[in-house]
Each structure stands twice: as structure tokens, then as C-alpha cells.
Amino acid sequence: VQLQASGGGLVQPGGSLRLSCRASGRTITSYTMAWFRQAPGKEREFVACIRSTGGSTHYRNSVRGRFTISRDGAKNTVHLQMSSLKSEDTAVYYCAAGINLISSSLADDRRYAYWGQGTQVTVSS
Numbered sequence: 001v002q003l004q005a006s007g008g009g010l011v012q013p014g015g016s017l018r019l020s021c022r023a024s025g026r027t028i029t030s031y032t033m034a035w036f037r038q039a040p041g042k043e044r045e046f047v048a049c050i051r052s053t054g055g056s057t058h059y060r061n062s063v064r065g066r067f068t069i070s071r072d073g074a075k076n077t078v079h080l081q082m083s084s085l086k087s088e089d090t091a092v093y094y095c096a097a098g099i100n101l102i103s104s105s106l107a108d109d110r111r112y113a114y115w116g117q118g119t120q121v122t123v124s125s
Contacts, residue, residue: 001023001026001028001031002023002024002114003021003022003023003095003096003097003114003116004022004023004024005019005020005093005116005117005118006020006021007019007020007119008092008093008120008122009120010124011085011121012125013085013086013123013124013125014084014085016081016082016083016085017085017121018079019035019079019093019119020078020080021033021035021077021078021079021116022076022077023078023097024076028073028076028077028097029052029071029073030052030099031052031097031098031099031114032050032051032052032101032106032112033049033052033069033071033078033096033097034046034048034049034050034096034098034112035078035080035093035096036093036094036109037089037092037093037094038092039088039090039092044094045060046107046109047059047080048060048063048069048080049069049106049107051101052099055071057069057070058107060107062088063089066083066085067081067083068080078095080093080095085121085123087123087124088123090121090122090123090124091121092118092119094115094118094119095115096112096115096116097112097113097115098113098114099113
């Protein structure tokens with residue numbers, strides 16, 4: 001599967017952005033789809049995911065309640081709606097796809113075999 005991320009940009013604190021990750025080659029419902037991010041000088045970290053089976057969603061604590069991950073099967077696209085953005089959300093955001101992930105591995109980037117290019121999100125006044 002090939003992944004194409006889009007939607008990043010510059011936004012003021014408290015603002016919103018919606019990231020999209022369009023997949024080609026295979027339907028996204030076959031995969032656990034996730035968003036990770038990497039800020040300058042920091043390691044890549046898990047943000048959110050939506051599981052292939054059942055569509056349950058999972059979030060890192062710092063974004064829960066502000067970010068929402070969803071998928072559009074008809075467009076084979078995963079979205080990350082980000083609201084109440086903070087300066088600490090500034091990072092390059094990556095979408096990823098993995099197969100047969102168990103619950104304990106959802107936040108482990110090594111378990112995701114497919115990655116899109118990053119999209120920059122900058123939260124600044």
C-alpha cells in the first residue's frame with residue numbers, strides 16, 4: 001500500500017487542522033492506520049490509530065479529547081482532525097499502516113510496515 005499525507009500548515013494556538021492520508025493499492029480497512037509525529041530533536045511518537053478490525057481508536061494521552069482519527073472507506077482515506085492546537089503539537093506528522101497489530105504494539109512504530117511522507121504542522125502565533 002502507498003500512503004500520501006496532506007493537510008499540514010501553519011495555525012495559531014487554539015486553531016484546528018485536518019490531516020488526510022490517502023491510501024492506494026489496498027483498502028485501508030485491511031490495516032491498522034496510525035498517525036505519528038516527530039518534533040525537531042525528538043524521537044518519533046505515536047499520536048493516534050484506528051484498528052482494522054472493529055475500527056476502535058486509540059490516542060496518546062496528550063491529544064485525547066482534542067484529536068480525532070477517522071477513516072473514509074469510500075475514499076480510502078484516513079483523517080486526523082486536530083483541534084485546540086498547542087505549540088507542543090508542532091511536528092512533522094506521518095501516517096502509517098500495519099497488519100495484525102496486537103493491542104500492546106499499537107504505539108510501536110516498528111510494527112508499521114508502510115509509511116507516507118511527512119506533513120509539517122506548525123502551531124505558532
